[in-house]
Amino acid sequence: MLINTIAFKTWDNLLHSYVDDFGRVNYGRWKAESADILRQWLESFADVDLTDVDTDGRLALWLNVYNAIAISQVIEVYPIASIRPKVLGIPNWLSFLDFFARSTYTIADKKYSLNQIEHETLRRDFAEPRIHFALVCAAIGCPMLRRGAYFPESVRTQLEIDTNRFIQNPDKVRYDAGKKTLYLSKIFKWYGEDFVKEAGSVAGYVAGYLGADVGDECAIVFLPYDWNLNRVDG
Numbered sequence: 613m614l615i616n617t618i619a620f621k622t623w624d625n626l627l628h629s630y631v632d633d634f635g636r637v638n639y640g641r642w643k644a645e646s647a648d649i650l651r652q653w654l655e656s657f658a659d660v661d662l663t664d665v666d667t668d669g670r671l672a673l674w675l676n677v678y679n680a681i682a683i684s685q686v687i688e689v690y691p692i693a694s695i696r697p698k699v700l701g702i703p704n705w706l707s708f709l710d711f712f713a714r715s716t717y718t719i720a721d722k723k724y725s726l727n728q729i730e731h732e733t734l735r736r737d738f739a740e741p742r743i744h745f746a747l748v749c750a751a752i753g754c755p756m757l758r759r760g761a762y763f764p765e766s767v768r769t770q771l772e773i774d775t776n777r778f779i780q781n782p783d784k785v786r787y788d789a790g791k792k793t794l795y796l797s798k799i800f801k802w803y804g805e806d807f808v809k810e811a812g813s814v815a816g817y818v819a820g821y822l823g824a825d826v827g828d829e830c831a832i833v834f835l836p837y838d839w840n841l842n843r844v845d846g
Contacts, residue, residue: 640690
């Protein structure tokens, strides 16, 4: 299989069909109508040869595959309210960790979990902090899921749009100039080192997109993370 626009067209069509303009997924309808199409598309990458695929082609592939595997894993067990389910009001951490740690699909002759794609492939090989505004693990606290695939020829532009959208969303990032306090999604806590490498500090990275006079001396408060499913019915 060639890694090009055509390779991602099935995934692009699925996203256009089952994701709304707010990044919410109609898991019920997707499960009923196209679960097999998603599974077969992911299985088509089992023996793909990435040897001669350029950097942006591989970047688009791994972003698309991560999000597709996350959705596929939700569809398997849907209906659920969250990828961090609760039993008698207590979070089921084993189920939550398994969501990220289990190896579901084979890509390029190797089985991958979501954790492996994120930490051992994307973060390690690409030094691209904007991936954190593209990877969506099916929670409301995540970045907004694109209603379309990432494509090799436009993936960097798409990531820039995603980053702007995330940082300029006051539910995820906001700056109180009076209090000199920067309120941030916990994504900036979990992956802080990636933003520090890029801009010298987390505040410096955010300031480049926020358009506010955010200094390194500002206080940082991390916002609660919403693990409820990014779903829509109808």
